Amino acid sequence: MSAEMGNEIKCDTVPIISNTPCDERINSLSCLFEEEFGTKPSFYVRVPGRVNIIGEHIDYCGYPVLPMALEQDILIAASLIQEPELHLRNVNSKYKSFDTKLTTFEHVITPDVNGKPFWYSYILCGIKGALEYLHNKMNKGLQLYIDGNIPPASGLSSSSALVSAACLSFLHAQNISLSKTEIAALCASSERYIGTQGGGMDQAIAFLAEKLSAQYITFQPLQATSVGLPEDAVFVVAHSLAEANKAATNDFNRRVIECRLAAQILTALNGIPEDKKIITLSEAQKKIGKSLKDMIRLVCDNLPKEYYSKSEVCDILNINEDELENLYLTPNTKHLTEF
Known part of the structure; x- marks a missing residue:
């Protein structure tokens, strides 16, 4: 979900929400953003995590899956700058700040000495994919402040949500609007720059999710059919506290x-x-x-x-x-x- 000043657009593109949402977490992020960059955010992007109900590990085999989005998400506050630069900050202090020129960042999509990707590498993957879609043409650079509450490396698609949020942020900054299926496919291919060969389920549900519904997702071509869930149904998603970073191992x-x-x-x-x-x-x-x-x-x-x-x-x-x-x-x- 992308948000900026303006009216909500009802169509197959990712929706644009009017005004700064009245949300405590967004307000807190906005304050941090203004303290750091000296300006208010121009827009916000929110991309959810997901849990898969049926069809685990068969999306990369081309078979259908049935995931649903979670309330937990990646939230980004963003502002535009004239320079072709990227300035990244994270609410979580363990994720260090990162700045780079948008023309020279490809070499930093590399893992640390332990083989684990840096947190910002996922953002760079999303932006690299967007730049290639735009044939490396851009009008604006970006300042991004990220807040995520999806448990990392827990199998709930925190990495895919981060890639997708970054790609969406950059495209929106360049005034480019894609359909939900188009941007889902673009984000799926973008995440492969981190080294993982995912099948596209995570990105599809991130953009095609609907309230009170799972999505029956098929591939070649990508399509989603809403599967209604009972309003009184409760899904318990339990975190074992074990972590598995899929880009850090084979x-x-x-x-x-x-x-x-x-x-x-x-x-x-x-x-x-x-x-x-x-x-x-x-x-x-x-x-x-x-x-x-x-x-x-x-x-x-x-x-x-x-x-x-x-x-x-x-x-x-x-x-x-x-x-x-x-x-x-x-x-x-x-x-x-x-x-």
Whole structure:
């Protein structure tokens, strides 16, 4: 949700809300912003976290999911500046301030010495994606003050919300308006600059959520269908206090590339003409022309082993290890020797 002075726009674009919202958290953020930058925010952006009800880890396989948005969110206060610069501040003091020129920031989308991305790297991903969409043309720089209450690394999409909020902020600053599905797709591709190969569920629900509803989200093309929830329904989202930063390890990407390789193997072993383009399991199903139940049988027949070595995968796909790494693996999965 983006907010600035003006009337609310009712359409498929992200809504614009009139006047500064009467919200204690926004008022507090506004005061911090004015103290830091010496001016009031020009607009606010709010992007929610999410929880997935059905379909965990199948969005990057191209299959439908059923998430809903949470009340917890990433909130950004923003103002425009004439210089092509980005000035980032965070309410949480453990997240250090960061300033950069918008023309030279690409090199800082890198992890720290422990392999964990800096908090601002997610913002840079969103802005990098927006800049590429705009062919690197921009009219304004930005001052951003961020307040987030989504527990980080908890599986509630705090990172995707931050990427999405940053992308939306930058596009709005350049007076660019996209449809909800367009900006969701853009933010999904933007987050891959951090290194994770997500499927787009998090960004889709961030922009397509509706009150008292989950969203049945399908891909290729991205579409969302509202699924009404009972008004008296209560969902308990419990935090185990364990943290897993998906960009800091290869656990997430390992699942993604194993599914990619499975899709490639299934098509290769079922007479589909060789195509080295990355495909999802749902695309493999369409190419093979089988029902979901039949696909499960195919998996049991064609991939009976629990683990396959890199050389075994290469033999099945008729490629060498360099081709395997360059075509299908990510930088943090190239070292894997079995899948």
